Amino acid sequence: MNRRDFLKGALALGMAGLLRPRLSAFSTPHTQSSDQPNIIILVFDTFSAYHTSIHGYSRDTTPHLSRFAQQAYVYHRHYSTGNFTPPGTGSLLTGVYPWEHRAFHINGTVIEPYLQQNLFTALAGTAHKRLAYTHNSLVMLLLDQMSSAIDQYVPTRDLTLFDDLLADRYFGHDFGNAFLGEKLILPKDERVLSSSLFLSLFDRWRRERRIEATRQAYAADFPRGTPRADRHTRYFLLEDAVNWIAGYSAQASDPYLLYAHLYPPHGPYNTRHEFVNVFAQDGYVPVAKERSLFASERDEVVARNRQQYDEFILYTDAEFGRLIAELEREGVLDNSIVLVTSDHGELFERGIFGHITPVLYEPLLRVPMLLHLPGQKERHDVTTPTSVVDILPSLLTLLNQPVPGWVRGRVLPGLSGSGDEGERGRAIYALEAKSSRKIGPLTEATLALIKGDYKLIHYFGYEESESWFELFDVTHDPEELQNLYAPENPVANELRVELLALLDQINQEMSR
Amino acid sequence: MFTVALFPVQLWAAIVLFQEIPVLLLRLPMGEILGVVAYVEAFTLVEAGVIWLGLLFWALVLPGWFLRDQFVAQGTVMVLVSSVWAVLLQLNLSRFWQLNSRRQIAWVMGYLISVALFSYYVRQSQWFAGLMVGFVKRIEPLAILYLLAAILGLVGVIIRNLG
Numbered sequence: 123m124n125r126r127d128f129l130k131g132a133l134a135l136g137m138a139g140l141l142r143p144r145l146s147a148f149s150t151p152h153t154q155s156s157d158q159p160n161i162i163i164l165v166f167d168t169f170s171a172y173h174t175s176i177h178g179y180s181r182d183t184t185p186h187l188s189r190f191a192q193q194a195y196v197y198h199r200h201y202s203t204g205n206f207t208p209p210g211t212g213s214l215l216t217g218v219y220p221w222e223h224r225a226f227h228i229n230g231t232v233i234e235p236y237l238q239q240n241l242f243t244a245l246a247g248t249a250h251k252r253l254a255y256t257h258n259s260l261v262m263l264l265l266d267q268m269s270s271a272i273d274q275y276v277p278t279r280d281l282t283l284f285d286d287l288l289a290d291r292y293f294g295h296d297f298g299n300a301f302l303g304e305k306l307i308l309p310k311d312e313r314v315l316s317s318s319l320f321l322s323l324f325d326r327w328r329r330e331r332r333i334e335a336t337r338q339a340y341a342a343d344f345p346r347g348t349p350r351a352d353r354h355t356r357y358f359l360l361e362d363a364v365n366w367i368a369g370y371s372a373q374a375s376d377p378y379l380l381y382a383h384l385y386p387p388h389g390p391y392n393t394r395h396e397f398v399n400v401f402a403q404d405g406y407v408p409v410a411k412e413r414s415l416f417a418s419e420r421d422e423v424v425a426r427n428r429q430q431y432d433e434f435i436l437y438t439d440a441e442f443g444r445l446i447a448e449l450e451r452e453g454v455l456d457n458s459i460v461l462v463t464s465d466h467g468e469l470f471e472r473g474i475f476g477h478i479t480p481v482l483y484e485p486l487l488r489v490p491m492l493l494h495l496p497g498q499k500e501r502h503d504v505t506t507p508t509s510v511v512d513i514l515p516s517l518l519t520l521l522n523q524p525v526p527g528w529v530r531g532r533v534l535p536g537l538s539g540s541g542d543e544g545e546r547g548r549a550i551y552a553l554e555a556k557s558s559r560k561i562g563p564l565t566e567a568t569l570a571l572i573k574g575d576y577k578l579i580h581y582f583g584y585e586e587s588e589s590w591f592e593l594f595d596v597t598h599d600p601e602e603l604q605n606l607y608a609p610e611n612p613v614a615n616e617l618r619v620e621l622l623a624l625l626d627q628i629n630q631e632m633s634r
Numbered sequence: 635m636f637t638v639a640l641f642p643v644q645l646w647a648a649i650v651l652f653q654e655i656p657v658l659l660l661r662l663p664m665g666e667i668l669g670v671v672a673y674v675e676a677f678t679l680v681e682a683g684v685i686w687l688g689l690l691f692w693a694l695v696l697p698g699w700f701l702r703d704q705f706v707a708q709g710t711v712m713v714l715v716s717s718v719w720a721v722l723l724q725l726n727l728s729r730f731w732q733l734n735s736r737r738q739i740a741w742v743m744g745y746l747i748s749v750a751l752f753s754y755y756v757r758q759s760q761w762f763a764g765l766m767v768g769f770v771k772r773i774e775p776l777a778i779l780y781l782l783a784a785i786l787g788l789v790g791v792i793i794r795n796l797g
Contacts, residue, residue, distance in 0.1 A: 317651060319643050557660070
């Protein structure tokens with residue numbers, strides 16, 4: 123059976139039925155040698171809470187996530203610390219903010235201390251086997267830095283249709299530099315000049331043929347194109363990663379931490395055929411918003427991409443549902459903590475689409491966050507603001523492990539007993555600083571402070587304007603339509619003082 | 635001839651590297667930047683080697699009058715003409731892949747015809763052949779520097795991957 127037949131069969135028979143024969147290889151019932159729960163962390167890249175029905179979106183994009191929520195804590199105001207992969211993922215893995223771990227550039231990496239201060243090292247004292255997998259090269263850079271504390275770092279190419287990256291294959295001891303070198307020598311992005319005058323042309327020709335062959339092989343199942351990551355570096359099916367996670371979980375005999383950072387619904391939004399144009403004629407009208415200073419796209423382009431993104435979420439959600447059904451069937455949910463979240467969101471408004479932008483509006487920062495505890499059967503909704511830096515201390519607390527002093531996050535509300543609502547007035551932050559230096563004060567950046575009902579955003583150093591603020595009451599104005607910022611507004615004044623004090627502190631720390 | 639092959643390869647790599655240096659400076663400490671540059675430099679050695687071996691191969695396979703008898707002059711003109719076409723292609727790569735196959739073939743034909751014309755001119759004109767040989771002599775000191783940089787890059791890559 124080739125991969126295409128596999129997909130067709132899966133769709134015809136239903137994915138749960140399809141997986142059964144594969145998993146029957148691990149036919150022993152799921153039992154473990156320790157009473158420590160497993161931890162499964164599923165990070166779906168670029169998954170905006172704004173676009174999920176479970177968090178209030180009017181398009182029904184996440185029916186399976188909603189079903190899973192019936193046995194989970196649902197954090198409705200969970201914020202990433204940045205609007206693209208390295209800052210958010212860096213914070214998830216280290217429990218600190220971007221100005222501390224410093225992975226806030228594209229291809230960003232964390233600084234030295236966090237090679238030994240991260241999720242994987244923090245679990246060194248437990249019986250957990252630590253596994254990691256990702257489709258995303260930017261996450262590969264971070265996981266490679268932490269790989270000394272990862273027991274099984276599954277090669278990205280193992281769960282792809284093809285993967286053109288050479289750096290991990292041949293230069294594993296120096297992956298970070300080799301990766302950046304390869305991006306210069308054989309870039310997969312057609313907009314980037316290659317430093318190789320001749321051989322890159324042959325590489326491009328070879329890759330074009332391979333891409334075309336893949337496109338043709340999967341055209342029926344993925345009419346918009348086969349899902350791919352990092353421009354044209356790798357092509358993959360989410361199904362393969364889901365099958366691997368389900369397979370591993372069903373046969374594991376010792377407790378494990380499995381960190382899976384999966385690419386969808388990150389663009390390109392190449393959804394599976396049954397989801398194509400599902401939302402094309404649904405009459406959805408986005409809330410009209412003023413164009414941003416950073417707007418660069420026409421409204422119809424933004425609207426078309428929004429629809430395709432929502433349809434790609436349906437595919438992501440369907441595969442997530444298939445995975446959860448398998449974990450349920452194998453009894454894995456009874457002794458596992460399952461955490462579903464994202465590293466950042468995606469924006470389709472104000473003349474902007476995507477996430478490479480200086481703005482920090484809610485669709486970019488607010489990500490889904492669902493936490494299932496072993497055997498949990500009821501749903502808990504939490505509306506207190508929480509941050510991605512809270513994940514590490516929460517997991518450690520759930521495992522009765524001490525929370526290291528370097529962690530900035532707090533235990534997620536609800537986990538330390540009934541009636542635990544968390545602190546609504548606590549300040550949490552997000553930073554966009556890809557144009558500032560890794561070491562040195564922030565020169566061009568956006569810093570957001572979220573506290574209680576409010577979010578204050580400070581833009582500075584941009585050529586569009588010297589420096590400005592925006593203030594939104596995100597509880598009562600979740601669409602961020604009304605900028606409340608005015609120097610005479612006491613809330614604005616209080617938050618501005620707090621944010622500027624933080625900025626001073628950040629600049630001092632970053633200059634060290 | 636190896637230095638002739640290395641010359642355009644290194645020149646192009648240097649141009650692209652200088653474009654990228656500001657971004658690298660923003661994100662990486664100097665040691666790491668040198669690490670990245672080492673890969674680019676080491677690859678120029680590989681690329682120049684492939685071109686050089688290709689020329690040797692054609693010199694052995696083709697009739698002597700075509701390449702072997704005037705190896706330096708003919709080889710140089712082939713490398714230079716190919717370099718010009720490669721630069722044109724690099725600058726128009728996105729557009730090239732969007733062209734239909736007939737136009738792509740036209741590009742390739744244009745390249746082959748220009749190589750043939752310049753090769754013919756080298757055979758016909760002593761002056762032009764001398765110009766090519768003179769060019770090789772002039773770039774030699776520069777090419778030695780390029781070679782040194784490429785070898786240093788290769789050594790850097792090997793050391794970084796020993797750990």
